[in-house]
Amino acid sequence: MALQVFTAVTGAAWESELVGALDRQDHGVTVVRRCVDVADLLAAATTGTGQAALLSAEFRRLDGTAVARLSAAGIAVVGLVEPGDSGAADRLRQLGVARVLPADAPPEEIAAALRAAVAGAPLPGHDVGDPRAALPVLGLPPEPPTRPGGRGRVVAVWGPTGAPGRTTVAVGLADEAARLDVPTLLVDGDVYGGVVAQVLGLLDESPGIVAAARQASAGTLDVAALARLAWAVTPQLRVLTGLTRADRWPELRPQGIGVVLEEARRLSALTVVDCGFSLEEDEELAFDTAAPRRNGATLTVLAAADEVLCVSGADPVSLQRTVRALAELREVLPDVAPQVVVNQLRRGPVPGDARQEIASALRRFAGQEVRAFLPADRRATDAALAGGRTLAEVAAGSPLRAGLRTLAAELAGVPATPGRRGRRAR
Numbered sequence: 001m002a003l004q005v006f007t008a009v010t011g012a013a014w015e016s017e018l019v020g021a022l023d024r025q026d027h028g029v030t031v032v033r034r035c036v037d038v039a040d041l042l043a044a045a046t047t048g049t050g051q052a053a054l055l056s057a058e059f060r061r062l063d064g065t066a067v068a069r070l071s072a073a074g075i076a077v078v079g080l081v082e083p084g085d086s087g088a089a090d091r092l093r094q095l096g097v098a099r100v101l102p103a104d105a106p107p108e109e110i111a112a113a114l115r116a117a118v119a120g121a122p123l124p125g126h127d128v129g130d131p132r133a134a135l136p137v138l139g140l141p142p143e144p145p146t147r148p149g150g151r152g153r154v155v156a157v158w159g160p161t162g163a164p165g166r167t168t169v170a171v172g173l174a175d176e177a178a179r180l181d182v183p184t185l186l187v188d189g190d191v192y193g194g195v196v197a198q199v200l201g202l203l204d205e206s207p208g209i210v211a212a213a214r215q216a217s218a219g220t221l222d223v224a225a226l227a228r229l230a231w232a233v234t235p236q237l238r239v240l241t242g243l244t245r246a247d248r249w250p251e252l253r254p255q256g257i258g259v260v261l262e263e264a265r266r267l268s269a270l271t272v273v274d275c276g277f278s279l280e281e282d283e284e285l286a287f288d289t290a291a292p293r294r295n296g297a298t299l300t301v302l303a304a305a306d307e308v309l310c311v312s313g314a315d316p317v318s319l320q321r322t323v324r325a326l327a328e329l330r331e332v333l334p335d336v337a338p339q340v341v342v343n344q345l346r347r348g349p350v351p352g353d354a355r356q357e358i359a360s361a362l363r364r365f366a367g368q369e370v371r372a373f374l375p376a377d378r379r380a381t382d383a384a385l386a387g388g389r390t391l392a393e394v395a396a397g398s399p400l401r402a403g404l405r406t407l408a409a410e411l412a413g414v415p416a417t418p419g420r421r422g423r424r425a426r
Helices: 015-022 038-045 064-072 086-095 107-119 166-179 208-218 223-229 246-251 254-267 282-286 296-304 316-332 354-366 378-387 399-412
Strands: 003-008 029-035 052-056 076-081 099-102 153-158 184-189 231-234 237-240 270-275 307-312 339-345 370-375
Touching: 003 015, 003 038, 003 107, 015 029, 015 107, 029 038, 029 107, 038 064, 052 107, 064 076, 064 086, 064 208, 064 254, 076 086, 076 107, 086 099, 099 107, 153 166, 153 254, 153 296, 153 399, 166 184, 166 237, 166 270, 166 307, 166 339, 166 399, 184 208, 184 254, 184 296, 208 223, 208 237, 208 246, 208 254, 223 237, 223 254, 237 254, 254 270, 254 296, 270 296, 307 316, 316 354, 339 354, 354 370, 370 399, 378 399
Parallel strands: 003 029, 003 052, 052 076, 076 099, 153 270, 153 307, 184 237, 184 270, 307 339, 339 370
Antiparallel strands: 231 237
């Protein structure tokens, strides 16, 4: 049976000739619909009459969300670009199209790519999921790494509902890593109440993560654009601010956030993401799969991160919430292995030896060891919040700061010795 294919090409002179060539029986491909825009293509995808789509980079209103919806509908995608157009190839790659060929490729080669995409076969000479896998097909040289040392690491700072101190830990880790001379990007990815800008005394009217996600969905985000959108707080620390209003969460689509993280790995050696708390997927139960998912950004970050830190408070209520949140995380993302950081450790809420009791409770009820204990230091954190500064700027000798510096050094893989003292850019 011939492979049934949709075409989605805007005004290309070669489309008619290609469609005629693909319809020949010896190629095993039949074009069942020639779509005029994204709405037409997505409507066709829901009919069950096709198995693959052939897209051009110039197709009207094509974005990452449309490609994701095609994949959700079971439609394999192959991209076509003008011969030698590396910019168009990069755009399709950002939108999630793994297989890209030049438009003048022989029909049998395009047909073979369509069949391989439907079968889910890996690209020749590349690992499955390699975001740059399509470029050698075009005969284009791979881009040189923008930052020495290859891909950076992503650390997600997550935790249960309440106020366990996720933002305090995320900001502290990013600042301390930067002070250890590690190029660091701090991302406010909290879709419920991100406050990184306020904590650091930055203007929250700046576009930040929304603008980055918008460019990612359009296939135009690169390292230079991401650097322009992030605040340069110190020579080694950049900050991508969060939502200016919580009701703008639909602008943070999972596909766009995934691209932002990939570019962040190229920009900085360490990316620290302050995540929202919720992992619920109720949107998928109440609507169809094309509906925006408020927690999709958080789930994308957790799934993509190299390290997931679960920040817990050090009192019985926070610990109970942490146990439940860890169980929920195992259900939703079973491949993610979080590490627990107990914050606000102090005498009083837990009788006896607090460290020992908390470690024992988490081991017993959650099957988790504690990665680090961070002491409570209300005086230092209050002073930092009041001045829109970091702990290192207002309380260099704080025991909380010392704990964050040690943990930051471990995550970045560098010695926990102070580097050059970064001066705040104001």
